[in-house]
Amino acid sequence: MKANRKSLSVALLIALALTIAGCSASPGNAVSEASSNSTATITVTGFGRARANPDRASVSVGVIVADEDITRAVEESNEIIARITDAVKGLGVPESDIQTTNFSIWTEEQWDRETGLRKEENLYRVDSTIQINVNDNEKIGRILEASIASGANNVYGLNFGIQDPSSLAADARIRALDDARQRAEQIAQELGMTLGEVQRAVEISGGWVQSFFESGGYDLEGRGAIPPISEGSMTVNISMEVTFNINR
Numbered sequence: 235m236k237a238n239r240k241s242l243s244v245a246l247l248i249a250l251a252l253t254i255a256g257c258s259a260s261p262g263n264a265v266s267e268a269s270s271n272s273t274a275t276i277t278v279t280g281f282g283r284a285r286a287n288p289d290r291a292s293v294s295v296g297v298i299v300a301d302e303d304i305t306r307a308v309e310e311s312n313e314i315i316a317r318i319t320d321a322v323k324g325l326g327v328p329e330s331d332i333q334t335t336n337f338s339i340w341t342e343e344q345w346d347r348e349t350g351l352r353k354e355e356n357l358y359r360v361d362s363t364i365q366i367n368v369n370d371n372e373k374i375g376r377i378l379e380a381s382i383a384s385g386a387n388n389v390y391g392l393n394f395g396i397q398d399p400s401s402l403a404a405d406a407r408i409r410a411l412d413d414a415r416q417r418a419e420q421i422a423q424e425l426g427m428t429l430g431e432v433q434r435a436v437e438i439s440g441g442w443v444q445s446f447f448e449s450g451g452y453d454l455e456g457r458g459a460i461p462p463i464s465e466g467s468m469t470v471n472i473s474m475e476v477t478f479n480i481n482r
Contacts, residue, residue: 280414284405288394296363314385321380336363430479440472
């Protein structure tokens with residue numbers, strides 16, 4: 235009877251040991267399997283730039299007049315703006331591309347230089363401005379010339395741009411992807427590996443048009459010569475973050 239009990243105890247101990255061994259082996263097998271199926275990757279950032287000449291422009295032109303009679307000041311301002319508008323339309327700019335952007339009046343006190351006393355009459359200044367949008371940049375010089383000849387004494391905000399930047403952005407995006415692949419191939423080669431398929435691609439910055447030229451304002455009170463106009467070029471910069479599979 236005692237021998238049977240002893241045999242049973244030994245059998246139970248052996249079964250328990252096998253169960254514990256099986257449990258401890260399972261996690262190890264799972265980690266080994268996951269490790270063998272994992273895919274190595276390389277993540278790089280590529281940069282792309284596309285450049286083109288601008289095909290549109292905008293400029294603000296106007297006049298500042300001063301008079302002791304506010305009515306005369308407003309009338310003179312209106313007459314000059316009307317002349318400028320007619321001259322610009324005569325160059326082929328549609329009325330829809332001409333917009334009033336400012337009309338303001340302010341009062342200035344006048345002082346007698348000899349006595350240093352304040353005069354009874356105030357001086358009224360009227361500032362009128364229109365913005366002109368141009369889809370033919372070759373006209374911009376003639377538009378400025380005609381505006382000044384018509385009485386404009388205030389010109390500023392000359393800007394150039396691209397009417398449809400989507401194709402320029404698409405070109406920059408392709409260049410960024412090519413740059414990312416070249417970078418990844420270099421890294422993989424240095425590591426003794428080969429580059430695989432793209433796993434992930436994200437545009438992380440850029441896509442807007444940047445100008446390399448923007449004019450300041452010009453004081454034309456003396457009706458001097460117009461400075462040379464240089465439209466420069468426009469660029470779109472894009473950054474792409476790309477993850478590639480690599481093969482050992």
